[in-house]
Amino acid sequence: MGRGRWRDMAAEELQQQYSPSRWARRLRGDAAVRAHIEAVTAGTQRARASTRTSLHVPYGEADGERLDLYFPAEPSETFPAFVYIHGGYWQCLSKDASGFAAPALVSRGVAVVAVGYDIAPKGHMDAMVLQVRRSLAFLAKQYSRIRGIYLCGHSAGAHLAAMVLCTDWTEFGVVPDIRGAVLVSGVYDLEPILHTYVNDALNMSWEVAQRNSPMLCVTQAVPAAAACEVLVAVAQHDSPEFRRQSQEYSQVSPCSASPSSADAAWAVLLGPVLPLQTFCGWGDGCCEQGRMLVLDEPSLLLRSGSWSGSAPPCWCCLPTGAALSRLVCLPAGSCQHGSF
Template identity: 30%
Template sequence: MSKDNSKSEPELNAGHHVYRGMTKSELDVAYNNTEAVVDSSEHMENWIAQSAVIRSGDNAVLDVPYGAKPKNKLDFFKSASPDCGLFIFIHGGYWQRNNKDMFAFVAEGLCAEQINVATIGYTLAPDASLTDIASEIESAIDYLADNATQLGFDQEKIYIGGWSAGGHLSALLAQHPAVKGFISISGIFDLEPISKCYLNEKLDLSHEEIEVLSPANHALLATKTVTLFAGELELPELKRQTNDYAKTVSQSHKDLLHTIIEGKNHYSILEEIWQKNGVIARRIVDLMK
């Protein structure tokens, strides 16, 4: 799909209300997770350190190309059990930061529970539009589904998930025919506020992208399993995004789990997928076993 280059907002005056009674400055704060969590850098340092250990394991197949662009690579972490399902994880960073290498830690608990894990790398904004990024993720899913036998997993048990921007992308790509359902962790479902705050400086979202790439705007096939997590200590806008999407999906989906995890913020919530007995890890295991 070609990108409509018309801007979503010609000029945003920081002193005027731009979204839900918030000025642009207030909206910037409402979506700034790094500033909201004082120890966010410590969480990320821990992720990087543990991910380096996981990526050095014998079960890791690293930097498998799924497309032509430099960041079109994925890592595959094989469980000890043959032909079990695959959980595809998409990293966050508001579509413009971080990389797959930092998030290999999510494979630790899941592989121990006999689930294969793939982490997806993708081109970041502004080097890619959100339309481009979504297309890259779709290509990664295509590659994995087409190579299930070679990689050694059950093609009938593919679930996709992600954190923050990755939660958005997992919801968006859940329509892929190979995907049985998705697990969003602290995800974004409506891009309108994103288009009106600091995050749009690199994303440069068009009106068309806001409409087409917002999961909240589109019905999801009722056969897809939907799982939504957010932390109790998330920024209010992040919790609202998840709550509003849960209300929308609940009208058509009986197989919906919407959970606010007590005591967790935007970063500490990932402990619940890292640890094999975590709330998120247990949900994934229950879905795939």
């Protein structure tokens, strides 16, 4: 389904395609949303209780311009930072439910930063994009011990992280050391959103949607961002439109490793805090062209890496109940049941 095919859909079908909770298998509709919110909120509360934190750190003057930072108990002189941008279709959730991954990472010397921004209807799309960019500039200026920023965004957060990757940092007076990004179930072309219930709160015009669509901004990527590695992921049961958007963005993004360059990919741990069903590639068609997810034995990794031997195994070749520990970029046709 190429870009623009959504225009041929009936209104109800388009609503269905851009309603993620309708595609959940274990829970349905609002129950799936509630379960997600409860899980990430409880996980964040546990992280705050067990981790050294700096909460509600202002990076600007607006109410939503706050960061939560989770630090390693015994940090080295310098350390990497995992920056998480929450989803919620730009109109729900917050940084207060975004620290759930911190314990697994800080225990291995990685700081975690949960980014807050003003969601709709208070916030509008231009402002949200600017706020997230400003948060990265603030980190670069105020936390000199951070060496290497790894972005992760889910849903609306994946969109905002992709917009960060096409930022011209000259106006911010600093270039954040962004070394990698994981974009999960994002929307990279906002025009279809204009014709769904999602825009009721966002109230985007066509012009706003165009200038804030990562799919249309990839040519603006500056060298610093273009040098980083990006993994674009979808869930097993994401809608065809979500999968199309991710696949097409992964093919045009200058930041993403091309299928022919998988001999130098990077790996990120999200650890046992996330079940397999949260991130799971292309299902039975996981050997399609593009990037996919791979599981290995649970471990805690946030590093650059490369293959050895034959191509990596695809996730579907592994036990269904395995914990998600590593995400990697794979080339086309790489399901060869190899190892790395």
